[in-house]
Amino acid sequence: MSTETMPLPSMRYAAVTFDCPDPAELARFYGKALDLPVAYSSDDFILLGQEGAPGLGFSRLPGYQRPTWPDPAREKRAHIELGVDDLDAAQAGLLALGATEPPSQPEPDRWRVLLDPAGHPFCISTLV
Incomplete structure (x- = not known):
């Protein structure tokens, strides 16, 4: 069966993620600009957003x-x-x-x- 005829599983738009050298700095900027809380945070990735709504992510990229x-x-x-x-x-x-x-x-x-x-x-x- 080709992928054109196979039904896709249910999907939803979750987030847009930006590569950057410092996720905390970029999350602070957009969090304040858009009044979005931190939904998830690690040293290399931060996700901003409200539960049930699309968010903004910031991912550390070495050599950015x-x-x-x-x-x-x-x-x-x-x-x-x-x-x-x-x-x-x-x-x-x-x-x-x-x-x-x-x-x-x-x-x-x-x-x-x-x-x-x-x-x-x-x-x-x-x-x-």
Whole structure:
């Protein structure tokens, strides 16, 4: 029987996990930014989230190299989109938590790109 005709077992979306050099640092950043509690923690992996809802994971990767976006030398592999009510206030709060700004903003009136403490680009937007 081919896999195309075999029924799949029930699945659910559980989490997105980011590779990083320091899971505790990245979990602190996103935990404060999104008001998410730690659901699981070890030295090499931290999962944030509420019971029964998808979470965010942070996994230690030895030799981790930050994305260099927008420079294509080490492209981003994925990024997270965060919905906000006020772009300026959200950006200021995230910068205070440890985010940084990239050298350019594609459409700063519609959304903003920021970099988390491990260098992953993420977007804030009033459109989501």
